[in-house]
Amino acid sequence: MKKEQTNSSCDQCPSKEEGIFCHLNFSEVIDVSQHKITNRYKKGQTLFVQGTHPFGLYCISSGNIKLTKTGIDGKESIVRIVHAGDILGHRSLFTDEDYGKTATAMEDTEVCFIDKKYILSLIEKNPSVALNIINKLSRDMGSAENKLSSLHQKNVRERLAELLLSLKASHGVKENGRWKIDLKLTREEMATMIGTANETLIRFMTEFKDAGIIEQEGKVLYVKNEEELLEWANIHY
């Protein structure tokens, strides 16, 4: 049987420079590496489920993970997509609340887990870890505030343009003069991310393609004209 477990060291982690342990010295990083648990999750497997209790912190080493919230009608919305270098479960961990969302691997991913007791002792010894967590929390809060104001103030076309720009910034790879977004999101998933119906999203995607702003090959999206997209999003960076 193929074993899913890996034994990667934090020092070798591809997301080392973006993670919360990037300011630790070598011996501290080794200590974290010895304590953490590293696992691989296959596409569709869940790291945790909405309504369950957190007892540690997840650090994403590679791959993309979607955070979804299920409403009382059973409908699922993507709240956020996290990638290598991001952490998961920190908000619920520090507030001691149950997870408010479900985390699901969007592809084969590698994730490290550190239990609550260890992470709290690490923060006491190394304030840089706390600062890095605060930094990530602040960014998350900024994104949530932007998303909330977009839902109130912008129309669907602007929200779609904004989503594409945000996915380009977080997951885009420059390829032959265009930005490749290889997240393989379904139309339904994209529609939930901007709070609209499937049919409306499809209509606007066609409009974006006809205008030569984006291209699509299967489920892979390409941003061809970033400047035009900024105009359509009605934002100015």
Next chain:
Amino acid sequence: MKHQKHIELSPEQVEEIRTHFSSKKFKSQSYLFYEGQIPISGYLILDGTIQISANNKYKKILTNGTIIGVHELLKKEPIMISAEVFPNTELCFLDKSTMQEMLENENQELSKVLKDIFEIRHD
């Protein structure tokens, strides 16, 4: 090393563990770990059930007083089964840091229980 599929504790042992670790009731159905992974915690069933499967086939149901995943967590070894917890199941979470502290403290009664559990792994 003892090899067995699961470990059932006495009510006294369950109470002893319960006093040292946090416990919670699961509101939703959820996987605790998937086949081939290292469990991120040891789990003791206080009230309810966990379904065990391997190669996508149902294997068995574990019930109250059963402990799972401790050996693999402390030895960082992959476990060759998947475990899915059902709603309203109450579990005690045996985190790695607390277990390591207890195993180092020979004077604690619980460290003897944990040492026995630690020697048992799942096949």
